[in-house]
Amino acid sequence: xxxxxxxxxxxxxxxxxxxxxxxxxxxxxxxxxxxxxxxxxxxxxxxxxxxxxxxxxxxxxxxxxxxxxxxxxxxxxxxxxxxxxxxxxxxxxxxxxxxxxxxxxxxxxxxxxxxxxxxxxxxxxxxxxxxxxxxxxxxxxxxxxxxxxxxxxxxxxxxxxxxxxxxxxxxxxxxxxx
Amino acid sequence: xxxxxxxxxxxxxxxxxxxxxxxxxxxxxxxxxxxxxxxxxxxxxxxxxxxxxxxxxxxxxxxxxxxxxxxxxxxxxxxxxxxxxxxxxxxxxxxxxxxxxxxxxxxxxxxxxxxxxxxxxxxxxxxxxxxxxxxxxxxxxxxxxxxxxxxxxxxxxxxxxxxxxxxxxxxxxxxxxxxxxxxxxxxxxxxxxxxxxxxxxxxxxxxxxxxxxxxxxxxxxxxxxxxxxxxxxxxxxxxxxxxxxxxxxxxxxxxxxxxxxxxxxxxxxxxxxxxxxxxxxxxxxxxxxxxxxxxxxxxxxxxxxxxxxxxxxxxxxxxxxxxxxxxxxxxxxxxxxxxxxxxxxxxxxxxxxxxxxxxxxxxxxxxxxxxxxxxxxxxxxxxxxxxxxxxxxxxxxxxxxxxxxxxxxxxxxx
Numbered sequence: 001x002x003x004x005x006x007x008x009x010x011x012x013x014x015x016x017x018x019x020x021x022x023x024x025x026x027x028x029x030x031x032x033x034x035x036x037x038x039x040x041x042x043x044x045x046x047x048x049x050x051x052x053x054x055x056x057x058x059x060x061x062x063x064x065x066x067x068x069x070x071x072x073x074x075x076x077x078x079x080x081x082x083x084x085x086x087x088x089x090x091x092x093x094x095x096x097x098x099x100x101x102x103x104x105x106x107x108x109x110x111x112x113x114x115x116x117x118x119x120x121x122x123x124x125x126x127x128x129x130x131x132x133x134x135x136x137x138x139x140x141x142x143x144x145x146x147x148x149x150x151x152x153x154x155x156x157x158x159x160x161x162x163x164x165x166x167x168x169x170x171x172x173x174x175x176x177x178x
Numbered sequence: 179x180x181x182x183x184x185x186x187x188x189x190x191x192x193x194x195x196x197x198x199x200x201x202x203x204x205x206x207x208x209x210x211x212x213x214x215x216x217x218x219x220x221x222x223x224x225x226x227x228x229x230x231x232x233x234x235x236x237x238x239x240x241x242x243x244x245x246x247x248x249x250x251x252x253x254x255x256x257x258x259x260x261x262x263x264x265x266x267x268x269x270x271x272x273x274x275x276x277x278x279x280x281x282x283x284x285x286x287x288x289x290x291x292x293x294x295x296x297x298x299x300x301x302x303x304x305x306x307x308x309x310x311x312x313x314x315x316x317x318x319x320x321x322x323x324x325x326x327x328x329x330x331x332x333x334x335x336x337x338x339x340x341x342x343x344x345x346x347x348x349x350x351x352x353x354x355x356x357x358x359x360x361x362x363x364x365x366x367x368x369x370x371x372x373x374x375x376x377x378x379x380x381x382x383x384x385x386x387x388x389x390x391x392x393x394x395x396x397x398x399x400x401x402x403x404x405x406x407x408x409x410x411x412x413x414x415x416x417x418x419x420x421x422x423x424x425x426x427x428x429x430x431x432x433x434x435x436x437x438x439x440x441x442x443x444x445x446x447x448x449x450x451x452x453x454x455x456x457x458x459x460x461x462x463x464x465x466x467x468x469x470x471x472x473x474x475x476x477x478x479x480x481x482x483x484x485x486x487x488x489x490x491x492x493x494x495x496x497x498x499x500x501x502x503x504x505x506x507x508x509x510x511x512x513x514x515x516x517x518x519x520x521x522x523x524x525x526x527x528x529x530x531x532x533x534x535x536x537x538x539x540x541x542x543x544x545x546x547x548x549x550x551x552x553x554x555x556x557x558x559x560x561x562x563x564x565x566x567x568x569x570x571x572x573x574x575x576x577x578x579x580x581x582x583x584x585x586x587x588x589x590x591x592x
Binding site: 017018022024033046047050079099101103112114116118119168169172173 | 229231233234235246249250253254256257260261263264267268273275276277279281282284
């Protein structure tokens with residue numbers, strides 16, 4: 001996969017405030033739709049994205065525990081807001097405020113997932129960066145990545161407990177653009 | 179589907195008409211394909227399926243723009259629907275932190291999103307107020323419960339106390355009735371005695387009246403006796419004078435008889451001297467002497483008689499005097515008796531007055547006792563009702579307590 005050879009440039013891309021990056025996946029996270037903004041910002045072609053796993057754009061700075069939280073939530077049928085840094089094909093990165101929701105069939109069964117991503121406020125990103133860094137550090141300090149992820153998950157739980165908010169509330173509290 | 183429609187380069191006049199037709203046919207086929215694809219996606223969307231998109235769009239120009247335009251329309255609509263659904267879902271759970279993120283929302287979507295957010299804010303306030311009201315409701319319920327439980331406990335205690343008190347009251351009423359009955363009998367006896375006293379007093383008064391009359395009569399008789407004894411004294415004194423005068427007369431007669439006897443003796447002597455002739459005369463003289471003798475004898479007897487009359491009259495005078503004195507004593511005694519009787523009459527009158535007063539008092543006591551009996555009866559009846567009421571009160575209190583529990587349970591469950 002292309003991702004393996006990507007070298008981080010440290011260059012941050014951005015997109016318009018009226019634009020939304022849209023992608024759809026099947027229940028396993030395989031991309032089934034990518035809109036023009038996605039294609040444009042991530043730097044991949046539609047052909048490269050369709051059929052690829054969504055973690056094609058996963059940035060190494062993202063803590064595993066955040067994606068675990070995300071998947072736990074959406075596979076349970078709930079929505080998730082998450083500040084995510086994504087990786088472009090050329091090694092650039094871009095921050096998004098991702099709103100991920102399941103799609104249901106008439107019987108209420110999850111048929112796939114939908115993600116619409118907006119440009120986050122810079123102030124929110126500045127608050128998130130050190131949190132993710134500390135979680136990532138916890139994860140990296142454990143040679144067993146699953147155990148590390150579990151530790152970081154505990155840390156995230158304590159953090160939320162200290163501010164007295166659920167994850168949803170916390171994530172949304174950082175959103176300025178409502 | 180990899181063909182890309184391309185404008186025929188200008189100046190391709192060398193191309194044959196057939197090639198041009200072929201090219202246009204291919205282009206038309208491609209148009210048909212994408213129009214069909216777009217129609218299907220639009221139809222699915224029109225039926226509420228916002229999942230379909232136009233993929234692998236390999237056409238440029240107007241047709242390409244149309245395809246991406248359809249995708250964009252669906253993307254914004256889809257995103258808006260998901261946002262709105264999420265916000266309303268949270269709101270339905272009473273979580274109001276979630277808002278529609280306005281970023282990326284344009285035009286009508288943005289406007290609708292703003293309205294949803296405003297509504298959410300309103301709902302948040304309402305929910306806060308509701309929560310406060312709920313809290314107040316529960317507080318009120320707690321207070322209400324505490325108050326009512328306290329009241330119910332008090333009522334139950336009061337009912338119990340009423341029950342106990344009314345039982346005591348019933349006992350007291352019974353005792354009162356019994357005592358009133360006794361008192362009533364005593365009063366009846368008292369009343370009977372008072373009547374007897376009154377009757378006796380009346381009889382006594384009548385007796386006293388008779389005694390008074392008799393005493394007065396006796397007094398009158400005594401007065402008459404005094405007068406008569408006085409008259410008797412005068413009569414006796416007259417008798418004494420008369421007998422004295424009779425004695426004087428008798429003395430005179432005795433003198434005359436003596437003289438007569440002397441004269442008769444002288445006549446007898448003369449008759450004897452006259453012999454025969456004098457015989458007749460001598461007989462008369464003898465006769466006269468005999469008469470004189472008889473007169474002397476009769477006079478002596480009269481003197482004796484007069485003496486005894488005088489003795490008797492003296493004795494009578496003495497006796498009459500003693501009788502008068504005794505009569506006066508009797509008069510004094512009867513006066514004392516009269517006074518005593520008078521006093522007794524007054525005392526009796528007083529006794530009667532007292533007896534009457536006692537009778538009146540007793541009558542009043544009887545009335546009072548009857549009232550007391552009636553009151554005791556009323557008390558007993560009231561007490562019975564009270565006992566019933568207390569039992570009902572206890573029942574009501576229990577029911578109230580249960581109802582309050584049910585009410586509070588339903589208040590708190592709401």
